Amino acid sequence: MHNPLAQRARALHLASMQSENPFVADFVKMMNSAAGTLAGMGREAREGARERVKEFMGDMDFxxxxxxxxxxxxxxxxxxxxxxxxxxxxxxxxxxxxxx
Known part of the structure; x- marks a missing residue:
């Protein structure tokens, strides 16, 4: 049977090691930045497409x-x-x- 207190201590130790590792911290920052950039690009693409459709529809005689x-x-x-x-x-x- 595993000791829950020992498991918690081990998890805390692993978490502190990961946050102290500059490579892991930089990698996590880079991934967060990339995710934010991709989300922004998606929003911009949607807005651009919406504007083009509005312009196209505005030129038509509906x-x-x-x-x-x-x-x-x-x-x-x-x-x-x-x-x-x-x-x-x-x-x-x-x-x-x-x-x-």
Missing amino acids: VSREEFEAVKEMAATARAESEALRARIEALEAKLTPPL
């Missing part, structure tokens, strides 16, 4: 959903009015044209 719905409603109203006018014209022509 309409908003509200504009589309308004034009769609106008077209439906115009179609209904056209059909009503066609029916009136046909009725007037029928009155003017004598039966054969």
